[in-house]
Amino acid sequence: MVPSAVPVPSLLGARAAADPGHEALAVAGSGRLTLRDWDEHSDAAAHGLMERGVRRGDRVALVFGARDWIAYAVCWMAVLKAGAVAVPLSDRQARPELTSMIEHCGATLTVHGAGPPPVPGALPAGELRGRPEPPPVELDPLDLAQILYTSGTTGAPKGVAATHANLTSPPVHPRRRPFAHSRHLVHAFPIGTNAGQVMLLHALTAAPTVVTLPLFTPARFAALVEERAAGTVFVVPAMAIELLNARVHERHDLSSVLLLGSAAAALPPPVAARLAGAFPSATVVNYYTSTEAAPAQTIMVFDPDRPGALGRAAGGSALKIATADGEPVPPGETGEVWMRAAAHPRAYYGERSDTFRDGWVRMGDLGRLDADGYLYLVDRESDVIKSGAFKVSTLQVEAALHEHPSVAEASVFGVPHPVMGMAVAAAVVPREPVTQPVTLPQVRAFLGERLAAHELPTRLLCLDTLPRNAAGKVVKRELRRLAEEHIGT
Incomplete structure (x- = not known):
């Protein structure tokens, strides 16, 4: 033994x-x-x-x-x-x-x-x-x-x-x-x-x-x-x-x-x-x-x-x-x-x-947990976006973005909003060659068939790569910084 x-x-x-x-x-x-x-x-x-x-x-x-x-x-x-x-x-x-x-x-x-x-x-x-x-x-x-x-x-x-x-x-x-x-x-x-x-x-x-x-x-x-x-x-x-x-x-x-x-x-x-x-x-x-x-x-x-x-x-x-x-x-x-x-x-x-x-x-x-004891994640507790009366799961929005034929990688995060408190933002890495446009209006139209209105991104960053730490996890605070810089340009 x-x-x-x-x-x-x-x-x-x-x-x-x-x-x-x-x-x-x-x-x-x-x-x-x-x-x-x-x-x-x-x-x-x-x-x-x-x-x-x-x-x-x-x-x-x-x-x-x-x-x-x-x-x-x-x-x-x-x-x-x-x-x-x-x-x-x-x-x-x-x-x-x-x-x-x-x-x-x-x-x-x-x-x-x-x-x-x-x-x-x-x-x-x-x-x-x-x-x-x-x-x-x-x-x-x-x-x-x-x-x-x-x-x-x-x-x-x-x-x-x-x-x-x-x-x-x-x-x-x-x-x-x-x-x-x-x-x-x-x-x-x-x-x-x-x-x-x-x-x-x-x-x-x-x-x-x-x-x-x-x-x-x-x-x-x-x-x-x-x-x-x-x-x-x-x-x-x-x-x-x-x-x-x-x-x-x-x-x-x-x-x-x-x-x-x-x-x-x-x-x-x-x-x-x-x-x-x-x-x-x-x-x-x-x-x-x-x-x-x-x-x-x-x-x-x-x-x-x-x-x-x-x-x-x-x-x-x-x-x-x-x-x-x-x-x-x-x-x-x-x-x-x-x-x-x-x-x-x-x-x-x-x-x-x-x-x-x-x-x-x-x-x-x-x-x-479902009735059979299987675990389903809703989100990281720190990543949940509280937008107005809604709580948005970034994991759910990311999963929908990964279905987009021109999106290679995606990460979703919250950014400050003067009325809603927080708003949904997304960063994507386009897939080469691009088969469909990767613009905010097009992405919102694509996701509109898969997500509720309050889950749709209000801001979109197109990046060459997503910022990651040594363990390969996306560093969302860096995405928030990039989003803030993008607003100021």
């Missing part, structure tokens, strides 16, 4: 002993990492950390880019083996952001990948060398293991702390490893995100080799899927939209993909339907969770009869729609989405918050 609460390095040690030559992680054109190498190299790096004064409970910031996934995986495991707390950060973040996060968590050391130091005093990963033997540190499953900073689309990022037990739950049975239908699992999630950390844990526990690439482009990603005959592929909705708009399925054989997972944000139903056509052998699955709630999640196999559903709670987690006080509301009624992991919940590092309550996590979303 597999224990449910063990330190993360114990999983690596056990699997490396049983299957040392298994290729756990690979970066296209940049190398590979077997379980044996991961275990041995992280032992040596852990001694290197300890020789530099890192002690149990210390926070160590890890600033790496996508080309450095292998070095990052070694350093991340080394930090845990030394009894310290890993703080994964992306090198795509600006120095002021990195400095703020490093100071917030009180990191005693910053380790970085290739290139110049991201902050003064950072240590290159290549200099972490020590004795090639297991460090003499006794780990407790309830020890803090990592701090992940949220994406900060609506405010300042917060550090989300997770224990070893949280990261190793629910347990994986050695004979029933996830994604056993695949020899390769391909993704392009950045380091420093919850989705990226899930992929790193898959490299540790799942059946296939986890493969990523230094830089995501639709063509490179599709070529990698074809080259590796990947059975499993993970994307965020923004990547899915780019793949579809680039029509990569017309130039690459993607028939090996049996599972296409989308994470980090809700997948618009029109996009899910197009993905099912572009990946002819794949089951399209939407995973819903958050950095705060993981490993609690809902899982939904795309169902044309329930196109907007995000599934039911999975993996022993729990789901409810409730008031702000946590009191459940009846099926069909809109309320706040709450989730709870089976055990070992996360928390904000260094601060208290009503986001966490008795093991439950307020997701920051509004939603409802």
Whole structure:
């Protein structure tokens, strides 16, 4: 029987002993990492950390880019083996952001990948060398293991702390490893995100080799899927939209993909339907969770009869729609989405918050449950547009915009209005070649057959790209700024 609460390095040690030559992680054109190498190299790096004064409970910031996934995986495991707390950060973040996060968590050391130091005093990963033997540190499953900073689309990022037990739950049975239908699992999630950390844990526990690439482009990603005959592929909705708009399925054989997972944000139903056509052998699955709630999640196999559903709670987690006080509301009624992991919940590092309550996590979303227990999102609580007497769901308007034949990407947000309080605004990226005009009157006419009058945009921005953070989520405060600038021109 597999224990449910063990330190993360114990999983690596056990699997490396049983299957040392298994290729756990690979970066296209940049190398590979077997379980044996991961275990041995992280032992040596852990001694290197300890020789530099890192002690149990210390926070160590890890600033790496996508080309450095292998070095990052070694350093991340080394930090845990030394009894310290890993703080994964992306090198795509600006120095002021990195400095703020490093100071917030009180990191005693910053380790970085290739290139110049991201902050003064950072240590290159290549200099972490020590004795090639297991460090003499006794780990407790309830020890803090990592701090992940949220994406900060609506405010300042917060550090989300997770224990070893949280990261190793629910347990994986050695004979029933996830994604056993695949020899390769391909993704392009950045380091420093919850989705990226899930992929790193898959490299540790799942059946296939986890493969990523230094830089995501639709063509490179599709070529990698074809080259590796990947059975499993993970994307965020923004990547899915780019793949579809680039029509990569017309130039690459993607028939090996049996599972296409989308994470980090809700997948618009029109996009899910197009993905099912572009990946002819794949089951399209939407995973819903958050950095705060993981490993609690809902899982939904795309169902044309329930196109907007995000599934039911999975993996022993729990789901409810409730008031702000946590009191459940009846099926069909809109309320706040709450989730709870089976055990070992996360928390904000260094601060208290009503986001966490008795093991439950307020997701920051509004939603409802149908009679069968399927979750439907209404909107992000902070994104709902209160226009006059109406509340407008930006998700619903975005889904309708994705049906427009000339719209490649869309994001909907509220802007101030002197009478209504807030008005609906939309930003779109036109698809090339444009098949229909993308103007405000034309878009309102198109949406008028699909939405109520109060849901129609009163302002339209046509952009080359949507502003996104490192996790691929649209930064709506930047869209509001662009809209304000547009009014002034």
